[in-house]
Amino acid sequence: MNTSLLLTSLVFLPLAGGFLLLFMGGRAQTAKITALAIALLEAALACSTWFCQGAIPSAGAPAGFFLYEDFPWIEQLGIRYILGMDGISLLLVILATVVTVIAMLVSWRSITEKITLHYLLLLAMESGIIGVFLSLDLFLFYLFWELMLIPMFFLIGIWGHGRNIYSAVKFFLYTLVGSLLMLLAIIALYLIHGAQSGMYSFSLAALLGTHFSPATGLWLYAAFLLAFAVKFPIVPLHTWLPDAHTDAPTAGSVILAGLLLKTGAYGLIRFGYPLFPEAARTLTPLLIGLAVTGIIYASWIAFAQKDMKRLVAYSSVGHMGFVALGIAVWTPVALSGALLQMLNHGLTTTALFALVGMLDERAHTRQIEDYGGLWGKIPLFSVFFVLFAMASAGLPGLNNFVGEFLVLTGSFKAAHLATILAFIGVILPLVYTVRLIQELIFQKERRTLPLSDLTLREMSVLAFLALCDIYIGMHPAPLLDILKQPVALLTGGVP
Amino acid sequence: METYLFYILAVVTVIGTILAITEKHPVHAIVHLVTSFFSLAAIFFLLAAPLIAMFEVIIYAGAVMVLFMFVIMMLDPGRTDQAGRPGLRQWLLPAILGVIILVSIGVLAAGYVTAPHTSSAITVREFAVTLFRKYGVAIEIISMQLLFAVVGALYLGRRRAP
Amino acid sequence: MTATDLFIALPIILLAVGALVTLLVGAITRTTNIGIVIALAATLGAAFWLMQSPPTLPAPTLGLSAGGLSRLFGVFFCLLAAGVLCLSVAYNRERGISGEEYPSVLLFTTFGMLALASATNLLTLFLGLEAMSFGFYILVAIDLQRGVSGETGLKYLLPGALSTAFLAFGIALLYTVSGTLSLHELMQFTLTSGTPDPIALAGWGCLLAGLAFKLSLAPAHLWTPDVYQGAPAPVVAFLSGGSKAATILFLLLLLPQAVDVSALRIPLCALSLFSMMIGNCAALRQNHVRRLMAYSSIAQMGYVVLALLSGKSGGYQAAAFYAIAYGTISLAAFGAITVIERNGGGETLDDYRGVGSRQPFAAGVLALSLFALAGIPPTAGFTGKFLIFSAAIRSGEITLAVTGILLTAVSVYYYLRVVVALYFNHADNTEDTQPRSIPTAPEYAVLIAAATTILILGLWPGKLIELLSRA
Amino acid sequence: MKLYLELIILLPLLGGISNALLGGRLFSRRSSEFVACAVIWGSCAAALTAAYSYRSPEVVEIATWLSDFDFKAPLTLYLDPLSLSLCLMITFVCGLIHLYAVGYMRDDHCYVRFFALLNLFVAAMLTLVLAENLPLLYLGWEGVGFCSYALIGFWYSDPKNATAGRKAFIVTRIGDIGLGIAIVWMFELFGTESITRLNQMGNLLPVGIVTALGLLMLLAAMGKSAQVPLMVWLPDAMAGPTPVSAQIHAATMVTAGVYLLMRMFPLIGSSTTVSAAIAITGALTAFYGATCAVAQRDLKRILAFSTISQIGYMMLGVGSGAITAATFHLLVHAFFKALLFLGAGCVITTLHHEQDIFRMGGLRHKLPGTYWPFLAGALCLAGLPLTGGFFSKDGILSAVWRTGGMLYGGLYLVGLMTAFITAVYTMRMLLVVFGGPSTPLSHQAVDGADLTENKDKRMVSGVGPLPRIMEWPLIPLALLGLGGGLLNLPEYLGGGLLHSFLAPLTGHEPTLPHATELLLQGSAAIVALAGTATAWLRYGGQRRSLRLSEAQQPARGLQAFLREGWRVDQLYDLLFVRPYVRLATLLWQRVDEGCIDDNLDRTSTQLGRFGNMLGGLGQGRVSLSLTGMAIAAALMIAWLAWMTA
């Protein structure tokens, strides 16, 4: 199998497909189907990379990367076009393609205006996100990093509801403030490295060996951390997220929770820690503290929410706290747990947002107090809802448990107190989850709402996600095996 | 002798200018200014620039000031005083700014010592050579500009249907 | 005058002759468009000549040169003028700006810019700049149908004249110190003299004040929003793109030669800081799109100054790049604004509501250029900012760089406000009353060209950077 | 052996899944019920086969589960006497309860969900019991928790039921924090999660750490086994259908905590502090449960408090190091408590879901098929001599006595007192429910309207006679309860079967001299009889109607205090629940939105205002524009002239 341009096609196929959609302006139905076909093709392509793990990478590829592409781009500035895929990227790319397909499917009917544009933006965002997961040149990374903001901004702004404009702008600004400082840090890194080695380059592999004075390293790392922490989001930089989620359309929420949040964690794993190991170590207590605070704080707040989407959004913050904890302690088990948790959170929260979106689509309200007794009315929906809610609450046997448990196992050694507090944080999700289930699924119907049970399309999406959840919950070994090598390389653990 | 003349002319220039800018009637101001420009022209003459001195008199004191005069007459023959002289308070900030610049550059300039440069007098011929050889394009530009001044003025001045 | 001189001067002559011919033709026939066609031909011809002519030695008798930077900027000015001309056709027809004056004055303005670009001495430089400004004095007030036109002219002319006085005085002081007007000799003087002469520095103070007006740097920026609001949209495109670029070029030609930039650091810092701050903050709640763009341009020029003050570490290239990038973005943005306003749209954000669906093309280009101004990749604006901040960090201006980047984040807010108005707010009933209007072919051409350039400069800026670093 | 063990767990799991996926569509009602019961009995058969072929403790690895770097937690099962005996008990009792449930749920149209969850519960419970490593145990642990939650709230349309389920889930989960921390801590300490290996390594550690681990696990056990102070969920859990109460909240799940402690006893038992803590918890709980049970008037709540109390005994046993006795009591208790619940279910079904004992009466004649087994169960519970309950309870008490010392002496007394109270409330229940004349059920609310609320919204189709399938599972249970003593006879009667069976696990437990043993048993018997007598004096014969009329009045004083479970619920509500809810809103609106978000918004507003101010500087005057330039010039010139010169 010739894999020479596989990664490039992986990145740009959706974008190219998106442009194809431009020429279908009026024919919304065709555009929709084309978009889905492209997304499915992309997913197939992504899955095909699974089988490339044994491939012999091209010369110059860093260890662990089985697919690697390196071309000159802006030579005058030492900017190269470098894409690479290792186990971490592989899983996240597959997640990205899957979540995009799901995002398309869940918004199949709810989007009624500017349909073509909607799907175009989804595809563009997929490109951006996959680009983030694959690029190994900081300039390229930054490009994709910013690029994925714009489609999301439009998604929230055009098809959102409520205070969608406020939320869209807030989302954009919040994330931009962080990433702009990161841009400065990237430039500084580039200059420092250039001054040291005489070779100006943005390539991650080249920059890894740069030495800093502790203060410089700390500042640069802080800038990186800020950018990633906003995306993560780590408390107290999370306040954009509930707003953005609440006001975004279903597809937007799905992608936001399923993918965008992962980019922050990914960035920290791929760039933040490896580039500034010493600074990272210095700030580890801070990150651990914030992570645990986030777990407890966000889960606690989630309990008080009245809007389902907002509740799920806060739960996202809490769950990502585990990821942050896993990354912060940077032990092999915790890190692979964190990565798995990213995946799990991507699947579970996607499903929850999809479910909430389905309710919203039918009854046009997201207030918890408007619902009740769904089990009697739409049992199929309810079964899935309980399943995913339980997964999100960390019920063993379902996927989230695996990630959280590995994170906690791995982090206990490094941070006793934090882990103990995080354990307390484990039950808080249960508190709001059972409350949500009770108010929504149980009790009596509080208002007569035009609800109908899942359609075949919706059911297939949810069934797929449910299977993934259970599979990962019961047999995470294949995924953990894929992560083993890259994680070992990053943390210096023995695979 | 010439040196004294310079200082006398300088004083006249400055006084003329001060009178011009404090005069509330524009026509009077123009008259003061013409005086000032005449003495400035004399200074130019003293500074070995007879040609510039001539132009100063012809163009500035003559053409430009007359143009001003025309416009003043045209616009407002009867009500020139109405606008009135600016009040004292309005003078404050400009005066401060002016003084800052004056003192800054003035002090620097006063302390500015240059090696006496053995300069030969600049003849008209030299002037012309410099003008046409060295700065050929400049004449081109300035002539275009004058042309377009006419174009612009005509455009602005053209009466059109309201 | 040798053949070389002629070759070098040809573009300028072409433009001058074009301007005169336009005037003459205008006097003979009243067909409006013929003037524009001639002007277009002149600009494109000049651009073509500049592009294909080989680089040559300076022509001493003319005070002109055809170095890399001059030619690059010359081409840029000509193309910009051509673009503006294309934009003006339909706009002027609708606004009733007729007559040969418009194209010929525009040509004259371009002529001034080109003269400036190829100047080798301070006199030509100064006169080129003044000719350009002079052209703009007329252009901004050219739409006499509008009541505010005269006021616009006044607001540009008076400060312009004052800035001329400052410039002249500044150059005079420089001349007094060095005894030469030639840039080349000036450089040698600077190199030999060691510590900068205080009088020369005072002259630089005057110069900077004068240029601050042209670049609309705070605190000499107050004219900008008013003029942007009052002038015809294509003229604003030219003013914003061309005159700024020309002024930057003026500085680029003068700064490295005539003075040790480190001596000017604090004033430049202050100018940069104030401009970034005032521009970005004042635009935040601005509802008038053009005023908003004016404040944005104030801020953008602040970034350019940041590049200039870190000139030695690549800042000059960055500033040059940014000048061109910003010019292109301005053309795209104001081109789109031209189209939108021409089609009966108002000028405030409220009027822009729903334009995204009524005029998708223009709105798309406007959004693109706004994102470019905000410095979002992959656009020219991002590359420009990237270069500027690289230079700033390299020269150690960390504080200013961080402030600048934070203010960039602030600036995104108001750019987004426009985007929000374009796409997110649905106008309540205008959807029906205002039909979808289609840009004319020239407008299409210009907007597509500008948008493409923005993207190309964002994705493959290597070529331009190389040209600049060679120049 | 691997196959048997796999079958034990897989059968209920498959039954549950197939019922969930196919039930209601492909399966008819009958086949659904059949599948549900068949898998449990199949599992029971597998357990029996396993027992038959059991030679020595065995570890069976089925598949990998969690495996990451040095962390390994495969799906490994461990069969030893303890888990085997529990397996047998669970499959058998659950099999009977499933059969019973077929009758009990005959009118409910949500039977698919019911049976699927019930099966899943059994699977999870068996996983818990058979797990060889702690994460797997945790899997089962949480699995039973979830099933319990879903089944308590089975009749979800009543908010009270759902709330009860939620409460159960959350409170047990609080205890799980302890288990979770213990698991990861042990991994850090030993680098393994295998229970067998952990149990061998207890002596490698300083006592302090063992104590901490033990206390953490005790916390988990408190949650799961409804021990003080986490016992509040169990009485409310009675909101579920009665088979659920019998299966989950009496026989199996609630004993999981005890099981955990027994399982890990080799590790944690080396710390006397832990033992004492367990014992104290147990004794306190036993006393608490018993006192509360005395005052209840809801049949199922009486049983619930008695369960709490009985599990307290088991904990007491564990705390005294008497694993055998605790296991013994666990098994016997499972039988008779299941029996009691099932009997109560029969009563309740017959009476149209009336649960107030003071509105029952005379059922002795009406429901003889229920009465006699129920009587047997009550005798066991009351600990009347020669019943299984008597022997098992006595085993625990004698173990406590044997441990000796001030503390255990006191605990013994508490245990004895509790035995007395137990006899009292058991007999009270028996006498009030079955004794007296048969009273027609009055449907007018007498006092607490809450009691009638439990008559849930299911459609009750007539009073039809009790289905046979609901009565006959009582009989084997009654036999086992009564004859349970044979499982582990006291030493002087030839020694216990269970004792020797468990010996490899528990090692040699010291025994008391026969005389002391007899003395202790005698005193226990006396206490039980005294209790019975007291109950008879108060509720027997004519006095019963007196109490009935007394019960018309709302409860006051001590009685109310006890009936409301020492008002612990209210206390917790005040201390934890309300602050939690309040703080959630507070954090959200004051901190998240009020502080972080509002400040950001305010900053941006201020920035905008500042900008407006800056924009207004020009005022549209050209003169100011000139002034601005002049200022710039003046300042720059001044700076350049003065600062650089």
Added chain:
Amino acid sequence: MIVPLAHVLVLAVILFCLGLICTLVWRSNVIMMLIGIEIMLNAAMLVFVGGACHWGTADGQVFALMIMAMTSAEVSLALALVVYLHRRRNTVDTDEFRELQDQ
């Protein structure tokens, strides 16, 4: 050179500042503002002429001449504008023209 260059410079600066003050002060009369600018430009010319005299090169004089020409062009345009504005609003007070400003 009959006087030190410094004295010429001082005179020029004085004139320049007077011109600046005139421009800034006379906001009520646009014609006076223009006059102020003329004074400033004259000051610049003085510096050029002085410089030319000092260095003995004609460049300064040429520059001064060009300034003169440029100024007259500028003044003519400016005055045309003044006339135009006066025709519309009947005033020469610059502060009367405030249609364009931040709302």
